[in-house]
Amino acid sequence: MSMIKTVDICKTFHSNGRTPLEVLKKVSLTVEQKEVVCIIGPSGAGKSTFLRSLNRLEKIDSGKIYIEDKLLFDCVDGADILKLPHHEQVKALLEVGMVFQNFNLFPHKTAIENLILSPMHVRKLSEEDARERARVLLDRVGLADKTDAYPSQLSGGQQQRVAIARALAMEPKIMLFDEPTSALDPELVGEVLSVMKSLAQGGMTMLVVTHEMNFARDVADKVVFMFEGSILETGHPKDMFTNPSNDRTRQFLQSVL
Numbered sequence: 001m002s003m004i005k006t007v008d009i010c011k012t013f014h015s016n017g018r019t020p021l022e023v024l025k026k027v028s029l030t031v032e033q034k035e036v037v038c039i040i041g042p043s044g045a046g047k048s049t050f051l052r053s054l055n056r057l058e059k060i061d062s063g064k065i066y067i068e069d070k071l072l073f074d075c076v077d078g079a080d081i082l083k084l085p086h087h088e089q090v091k092a093l094l095e096v097g098m099v100f101q102n103f104n105l106f107p108h109k110t111a112i113e114n115l116i117l118s119p120m121h122v123r124k125l126s127e128e129d130a131r132e133r134a135r136v137l138l139d140r141v142g143l144a145d146k147t148d149a150y151p152s153q154l155s156g157g158q159q160q161r162v163a164i165a166r167a168l169a170m171e172p173k174i175m176l177f178d179e180p181t182s183a184l185d186p187e188l189v190g191e192v193l194s195v196m197k198s199l200a201q202g203g204m205t206m207l208v209v210t211h212e213m214n215f216a217r218d219v220a221d222k223v224v225f226m227f228e229g230s231i232l233e234t235g236h237p238k239d240m241f242t243n244p245s246n247d248r249t250r251q252f253l254q255s256v257l
């Protein structure tokens with residue numbers, strides 16, 4: 001079963017007074033259950049827009065989005081012609097967790113409060129159950145001693161680990177990561193990557209936009225190269241990193257490796 005599938009997703013941004021910017025050009029990608037897929041590519045390629053369109057932070061103009069093999073959105077000319085009931089869309093999208101570059105924690109809430117809010121309000125867990133789950137997750141990301149710390153009292157790496165735990169607290173079936181380590185000081189990158197690696201080893205389905213080529217090489221089942229709104233190449237990391245078939249991929253890898 002595929003966890004997420006997109007077919008021919010297109011997205012154009014219209015900014016006042018500027019020529020429309022076509023950011024996604026028929027992007028089709030399938031992420032199978034338990035698969036780890038890394039998206040690489042230069043700045044402006046559309047990587048974040050693609051990820052954001054998967055959980056509806058960005059509305060697509062056309063194309064199809066499936067979650068767990070269920071067609072969720074079928075868009076033509078900016079309109080969703082499928083029109084599933086809103087609650088069905090929300091329910092399916094709850095399976096999709098997301099971790100952002102800048103953590104996006106609630107600054108006025110402690111680590112554990114960040115973790116219990118959505119499970120209580122959206123999943124309707126009791127506070128006791130939500131706290132129990134949150135403690136287990138904070139322990140899993142190595143922050144058992146930081147449950148009552150505020151984000152401002154945590155390092156970037158710790159904040160990002162809280163953000164990962166917060167996403168996991170909703171028990172998603174797939175996790176999206178948008179450059180989760182690129183806002184971190186170099187010495188803090190490893191602790192976040194190792195949490196992600198252990199998630200992958202635990203069987204989590206993951207779609208990761210990253211510039212960490214070693215992570216992609218070690219952990220990804222599949223690497224996707226995006227360029228100017230299109231997927232130009234998809235392959236196993238070993239093949240892609242040693243012998244890319246597309247010239248653009250080769251150029252990009254030469255510039256980053």
Ligand SMILES: Nc1ncnc2c1ncn2[C@@H]1O[C@H](COP(=O)(O)OP(=O)(O)OP(=O)(O)O)[C@@H](O)[C@H]1O
Pocket residue numbers: 013014015021023041042043044045046047048049050
């Ligand atoms: N809300 C928006 N309105 C207008 N243009 C946008 C908007 N969001 C993104 N863009 C433009 O779309 C293009 C793709 O942006 P996107 O953030 O998806 O790229 P990216 O591959 O994630 O790049 P990076 O590696 O720098 O994060 C860029 O040219 C960007 O300026």
Ligand SMILES: [Mg+2]
Pocket residue numbers: 047048049178179
């Ligand atoms: Mg981006």
